[in-house]
Amino acid sequence: MSELLREPREVMRDEMAMRRHLLAALEDGPKTVPEIARVMGQPSHEVMYWLMAARRYGLVKESSQPNADDYFAYALSEKEQQT
8 A cells, every 4th residue: 555544643633624525525415435535535544534423423324224335325414404
């Protein structure tokens, strides 16, 4: 792997700054982590940290079943869709 991986604490430090980009990526419908990463132009493993934080805060929800590739889709929560 040629890219350097950032420390998890560095990735989490960016969580607040990346939150609006993450939520914007979901405005047109549910997406999997790789799809969100493509839209955001960020590595999937970093998007996963930010996505799990957004999930913890009730901003996004995950689908009840994974897709054919075993990825769950994530969507804006009802609370977030109303704002």
